[in-house]
Amino acid sequence: MFVPSGRLFLLGTEEYGRDRLSRLLYGARVSLYVGLLAVGLGITSGALLGLVSGYFRGKTDFLLQRLMDWLMAFPTLVLALAIVSAQSPLSARPYPAARIQAALPHAPPG
Secondary structure: OOOOOOOOOOOOEOOOOOEHHHHHHHHOHHHHHHHHHHHHHHHHHHHHHHHHHHHHOHHHHHHHHHHHHHHHHOOHHHHHHHHHHHHOOHHHOOOHHHHHHHHOOOOOOO
């Protein structure tokens, strides 16, 4: 009972008549939660560091700026490898490539 996309079903339905959009969102709920959580933590920590830097000025501002410059200049892949290797021993990592790709903020899929 396939229904093509339209006003009622934006992505249409599958052969059993179930809405594809709702199934897509249901399947992606963990990924959406993790993504929104990461964005929220990034915004919160960035705003907090910016407020601290602007309020205290002087040496604190200078040190926080240099810390952020160092983090932005550090290669992302090397940082991801360091984080993954620090998490657990090598024998406890069944899928290191998947963890490295998950740690990269702009990794291509696949």
